[in-house]
Amino acid sequence: MKATNRTLRAGTMLAAAFTLAIGFAGTASADTTLTVWDWKNGDPVTADYYAAVKKDFEAAHPGVTVKYVMQPHDQYYTLLGTAISSGQGPDVVLLHGGSQAKERVSALTKLDDKVADIKGTVAGWDEFTGADGGLYAVPISIQGFAVYYNKDLFAKAGLDPEKTPKSWADLSATAEALKKAGVAPFALGNKEGFGADFFLSAVAANGWTKAQQDAWTKGDLKWSSPEVKAIVQAWVDTKGAGWYADGANSTAKFMDEYESFERGENAQTIGLISDVAHWKEFDEFLGADKVGVYVMPPIAGGDGSLKLPLAGGIGYGVTKFSPNQDLAADLVKSFADTDHMKIFFETAGAIPANTKVDTSDTKSPSAKVILAWLSDGVPLAHNNMSTAEVEEWHRQSQLLFTGETTVDKAVARLDDVQAQSKKK
Amino acid sequence: MAAVERKQKRVLWAISIPMAILALSAVYPIFFTINAALKTRKGFVLDRFGLATDPTFANFSQAWNQSRLSEYFTNSVVVTIGAVLLLLLVSSLAGYALAILRFRGSKLIFTIILVSLMIPVQVVLVPFYRTMIALDLINSRAGLIIAYTAFFLPFSVYLMTAFYARLPRELFEAAQIDGAGLVQVWWHIMLPMGKPALITLGILNTLYCWNDLLISLLVLQDQRTLMVGIAALRGEYTTNVPLLAAGICLAAAPIVIIYMIFQRQIVSGIAVGAVKG
Amino acid sequence: MTSTMIAKETESRQPTAGRRSIFGNNAHRLAYLFVLPALVLVILFRIVPLIWGLGYSFTDYNGMSTPTFVGVQNYVAIAHDPVFLDSLINMLILLATLPIWIGLPLVLAILIHQGVPGGKLFRAVYFFPAVLSSVIVGAIFNMLLRYDGSFNAALKAMGFSAIDWLGNSNTALFSLIAVQLWATFGMSLLIFLAGLSTVPSDMLEAAKLDGAKLMQTWWYIVIPSIRPIIEFAAVVTTIGMLTSMFGLIYVLTAGGPGTATTLPEFLIWLEQGKMNRPGYASAISMVLFLMMGGLAWIQIRIMSKNADL
Incomplete structure (x- = not known):
């Protein structure tokens, strides 16, 4: 018994020493390594794209290793924050276009000189442009909001599956017809408040003038102004009119909402054009010929034309503290390279930011429609809000649905948050 | 009297029905997870609760190979074993000093350790990270071992102290008469006597280290542990539930097995730690 | 070495040993050495970051530029931040449910100890949810609790109307609490079972001979005899309630609807990560820490007593 105990204890000590030794041995570093942080590279659909970038870059730069680190998306900005605040971490980072990128430009390298040669071929720079007008990340995808609909359910409600709503009145009539047929007009998930973001951006897109969009971005167009308040009012009214399936506040937009659309439980959904919840995925579930797509009409205003709200989706930037500035910038450009972007488009179904990518051989009817819209888009309103405003809109949109607040109270509160974040 | 006992028996039988339902609910997630892991992504979206009629093992191999869980598995094993052993070593020494040796300031030290038990991880995230960088412990398994030890130490020291104080x-005193030195007393008496508490701590800390996400994310950025790999299976928008479920099965299996083996010891170990005589 | 033996030995111990070391004064230097590794680790990685974080809370730190001292500005701001105030209220509601977190596993433990049929199996099985990560627990309850989920299907089948468990401000927090309780009660159950195993069985037998009713036996004999362990479980549970709900909140409600399920822990994550305001987040953290301080004081007293210091 005593002997066993002694052996056990000796073994324990040995094992401790062993693990510590292994632990320390793991710290040895190679020669130049470029570390990339994102939340995408482990995704099976993007695997080919990332492998191609790595292979080509390492072949062109002997002695350099590209190291992808995929972070869980929910902790991504927390981790990035710790890395930035301590001035040590990845060389290249992925960012969402809009406020998430713009609020972090002081930690990123200005890329204007380095990307001059690709500036013309890549689109979506606005979302990654700092207040100083400098470019801080290279967009790799274009993101936009389109309304997808289920042609079978349109037919079931006696609607022409090829005729899409062109005005708010059309849209209301469509919703009424669908309701009569016992079909929920829209799938809606607002658990995180994303449903409200999509609604705001989609409805504002063709209702606001260019000047109003600019004022919105600067924080000068208040929530209580008629253009904005009308959308908040419509958010409540459409719920009252029974446009949405019940339980929106407890339905996650990703992917509960889209999965119910894919199961054919609702007729329409405001979806994306890249990554997920897009033509490629809906085609797969409903059949390419059963999926239709249109641009959300405005409540009022606009010039009658319907343009797709779009923006640079995600983009790679170089951190200021990276010791390999030039190499990192090269790698960032390699992500947006035409050949690589082609793989990105074909395997992940993302609309590439690189306009040179040949997308003519795509078979999806909705993809063709979307690609034709790309040349002339309008801004994505919610991308140009401060993060604090976005978060508050998430909360207020839910309370408007539960009836715990009114439109007047909600816009008053949002005005406050908007004013506060503008001050900073 | 016999009637009373019979009545009690009947009451217990009646009560066991809701308890059995609760037990079923506790087993259900395991069934659900395994069942989901056997479905394809499309099959899962179309029918989430039904039995996997056409089981596929592709998710397991994908999680293990493409999602590199096999690689992360090694990291998790090394780091967990290292941290648990270090925790046991440090806390049994500290417990010995605090409970048996007792010196000036031992109460203060014990209080400091208990206060640190109340500090939520989120509160110290950024400063903790900067401390790790300052000590050059980022991106090394040794660094993570030390970080785990620091984070789970307060509870362990408390339990060891409480346990030893009760011996x-x-x-x-007998050992002292024998003229044994303190180190020998620790080695020959404290460690063997502390076995029940050490086993409990071993199990609990294994669970904590194995399941930890946040500390590992911060410290081991380039190599990853299993839980981080699993968390990363949750995409920005989509969660491929079958793939995630397969990953969770792979990651939870060792813990479930360890728990089944040591179930009894956990119970008795906690008893000695927590009950005041 | 079984627990019962230890407990008995403990009882038989004379309280005359006093507070002084039995190893004479020379041993002290070595004792400091023994406690040093623990002390260094705790101070370096927990206490120092805490003080550092306290420093941040008086700055406008945004994670990038050099922090500037702004005095108590952050504290004034959070005092006027409706989201923070809501999160405090939610925290108080959560804390108010503590008796259920203790009572439920306690009753179950007593039943198992009383020899409920199938008790051994229950004991093994109840712990399973505690082993699983909150990601999978969240994923499952998401599907059960959603508006078109299984719970509502059952309600409708019984003729009731559906409830939006996670989407209604009145039910969301309680649904969340119930799920977390379900996921963690196995741990407290084990602690209670362990405590019960030290209650001398002749005490129970004596009660039975007196013809005491089951309920009375529990209330007057069993529960008082394991009071210390109940206090201990309360401490462990409270810490868990305040610091480990993030995973479930993230998956099940994302803090909503509105602020209905935003707990301080979740708000700190939001401000620190998404909103990129570590200075502000630090101030919230410090307030949370101070509030826990009051709680901590009680807890430390209980724990010190348990450790006999």
């Missing part, structure tokens, strides 16, 4: 002092 009969005659044991050590």
